[in-house]
Amino acid sequence: MDAIKKVEGDKKDHEVKLFALSTCGWCKKTKKLLADMDVEYECIDFDKLDSDEKKEMREELKEHNPSLSFPTIIVDDDCVIIGFKKDEIKEALEG
Amino acid sequence: MSEKMREYVEKDADENSYYVCPDPDLYEDLLEGLVENQERYGYPSCPCRQASGLKTYDADIICPCEYRDADVDEFGMCYCGLFVSEEVSEEPDKLEPIPERRPPEILEAAMDAEEEPELEEGEDIPVWRCKVCGYLAAREGPPPICPICKAKADRFERFNFSTG
Ligand code: SF4
Numbered sequence: 001m002d003a004i005k006k007v008e009g010d011k012k013d014h015e016v017k018l019f020a021l022s023t024c025g026w027c028k029k030t031k032k033l034l035a036d037m038d039v040e041y042e043c044i045d046f047d048k049l050d051s052d053e054k055k056e057m058r059e060e061l062k063e064h065n066p067s068l069s070f071p072t073i074i075v076d077d078d079c080v081i082i083g084f085k086k087d088e089i090k091e092a093l094e095g
Numbered sequence: 096m097s098e099k100m101r102e103y104v105e106k107d108a109d110e111n112s113y114y115v116c117p118d119p120d121l122y123e124d125l126l127e128g129l130v131e132n133q134e135r136y137g138y139p140s141c142p143c144r145q146a147s148g149l150k151t152y153d154a155d156i157i158c159p160c161e162y163r164d165a166d167v168d169e170f171g172m173c174y175c176g177l178f179v180s181e182e183v184s185e186e187p188d189k190l191e192p193i194p195e196r197r198p199p200e201i202l203e204a205a206m207d208a209e210e211e212p213e214l215e216e217g218e219d220i221p222v223w224r225c226k227v228c229g230y231l232a233a234r235e236g237p238p239p240i241c242p243i244c245k246a247k248a249d250r251f252e253r254f255n256f257s258t259g
Binding site: 021022023024025026027028029046047051054055058062066067068069070082083084085 | 120121124125127128129131132142143144145146175176191192193194195199202203206209
């Protein structure tokens, strides 16, 4: 499985980026919700990155979420949702 | 492997009067995550946190992590939701994401270090002293948060027994 991949979906109105861990249960819930909503997004499984990629991505994640926690969802580069906050995710993507 | 992990977790929950995750899917996923981390790092680090693979730095997030008690106390669940209070175990709807208590500086320090701090041959495990409250802890690296006064790792210094 690729560490960074595009997950296809019919809903493409927003640019969605998910920082996740492949082992994390809440990240799995987030992936499932995005799949159920049929949202297209870029999925980064941080733990699967090699160490150079990790350093690069850590800087990017830190800009949006200084606590470096997962899942972090970034919508259109400005709306940041930290954690599996179901209602917030739905509102950001459906509204 | 996953069954062994389940036993480990359930025994620990029992001994500490906690309950295990009341959401069966989440529970399975977390157990699998622990198994995966055990396999790749050699210890079961927290499935919902990025470990560095350097045990000295990851010590605080080996499950059960050092943040569990404070989180179950305050939120009724540990960060992952693997261990919960009686109340949450009876009302699984109360399982929800809680804020991360672990200071990100620990992961960042580990990622920058890239290797374990070296102990001189024959050197004992160092003792760390909290400069704020005087708490002493013998372990390879300073505790991420002082369990007594909550000062962060950078307030700890290596403690020397010499009287000189
Ligand atoms: S948050 Fe829960 S599952 Fe994660 S390490 Fe701590 S006790 Fe274990």
